[in-house]
Amino acid sequence: xxxxxxxxxxxxxxxxxxxxxxxxxxxxxxxxxxxxxxxxxxxxxxxxxxxxxxxxxxxxxxxxxxxxxxxxxxxxxxxxxxxxxxxxxxxxxxxxxxxxxxxxxxxxxxxxxxxxxxxxxxxxxxxxxxxxxxxxxxxxxxxxxxxxxxxxxxxxxxxxxxxxxxxxxxxxxxxxxxxxxxxxxxxxxxxxxxxxxxxxxxxxxxxxxxxxxxxxxxxxxxxxxxxxxxxxxxxxxxxxxxxxxxxxxxxxxxxxxxxxxxxxxxxxxxxxxxxxxxxxxxxxxxxxxxxxxxxxxxxxxxxxxxxxxxxx
Numbered sequence: 001x002x003x004x005x006x007x008x009x010x011x012x013x014x015x016x017x018x019x020x021x022x023x024x025x026x027x028x029x030x031x032x033x034x035x036x037x038x039x040x041x042x043x044x045x046x047x048x049x050x051x052x053x054x055x056x057x058x059x060x061x062x063x064x065x066x067x068x069x070x071x072x073x074x075x076x077x078x079x080x081x082x083x084x085x086x087x088x089x090x091x092x093x094x095x096x097x098x099x100x101x102x103x104x105x106x107x108x109x110x111x112x113x114x115x116x117x118x119x120x121x122x123x124x125x126x127x128x129x130x131x132x133x134x135x136x137x138x139x140x141x142x143x144x145x146x147x148x149x150x151x152x153x154x155x156x157x158x159x160x161x162x163x164x165x166x167x168x169x170x171x172x173x174x175x176x177x178x179x180x181x182x183x184x185x186x187x188x189x190x191x192x193x194x195x196x197x198x199x200x201x202x203x204x205x206x207x208x209x210x211x212x213x214x215x216x217x218x219x220x221x222x223x224x225x226x227x228x229x230x231x232x233x234x235x236x237x238x239x240x241x242x243x244x245x246x247x248x249x250x251x252x253x254x255x256x257x258x259x260x261x262x263x264x265x266x267x268x269x270x271x272x273x274x275x276x277x278x279x280x281x282x283x284x285x286x287x288x289x290x291x292x293x294x295x296x297x298x299x300x301x302x303x304x305x306x307x308x309x310x311x312x
Contacts, residue, residue, distance in 0.1 A: 050139030137185030
């Protein structure tokens with residue numbers, strides 16, 4: 001028997017399922033990202049001016065990071081809007097995976113920025129410069145307020161959407177930068193010890209590196225069509241293998257198309273063709289237990305399967 005989907009009629013229903021990929025509140029996410037983009041862009045200019053006036057590396061580093069935030073948030077907004085476009089005959093899944101590409105770009109950018117901060121911090125530690133702690137502290141407090149607003153607006157959507165998580169990590173990095181800069185500013189004002197500024201920058205950069213590396217790794221796994229980390233393939237195979245009348249389950253693949261959209265394909269053998277639809281229904285129900293709704297499963301009669309093996 002040829003390729004079958006869990007619905008009738010075969011491929012036509014398959015196509016409609018692709019087309020109705022759940023929106024998952026993309027309009028609301030896009031609106032929030034746009035707001036965060038606006039306030040981040042405005043404060044980036046203020047932080048850059050403050051960093052230049054105070055000669056603070058922590059502020060300049062955070063301003064540089066905020067510049068990448070503006071680009072990252074803009075890319076995230078663009079990716080979400082592009083992902084809402086319907087599938088075409090050429091792009092049968094639509095543009096949903098563009099969100100993953102945006103997450104990968106954002107993560108890679110964070111890695112580069114963190115590396116640049118570390119290099120500059122090392123140079124500042126070797127050759128300290130004068131810092132205006134007052135300006136540094138004032139701008140950092142304002143930045144903290146802006147970043148708290150951004151974090152609160154994106155927090156609810158950061159766990160279920162890799163693209164939003166990339167933007168969220170940029171904002172979290174800025175929040176950490178603001179907290180660190182406040183600490184460094186206080187040290188400079190109270191003690192005059194300017195190395196506190198590059199030391200705080202190193203801590204911020206290392207925290208950014210951890211989040212960025214995890215984001216790049218997750219986005220790469222999606223692009224490589226790896227099995228989602230929250231799913232146990234052995235359990236999935238066991239559930240499929242326990243279906244009465246279904247034998248030799250093989251060529252099973254599970255992958256993530258985009259955040260929240262997991263797909264599965266596989267093959268199995270049956271002896272009784274009258275059990276075909278019942279077994280397909282069982283496959284669908286058992287995969288739904290794992291949150292897998294997009295399933296394509298091919299069933300073959302044992303006699304035809306054996307004949308095909310002999311011919312090969």
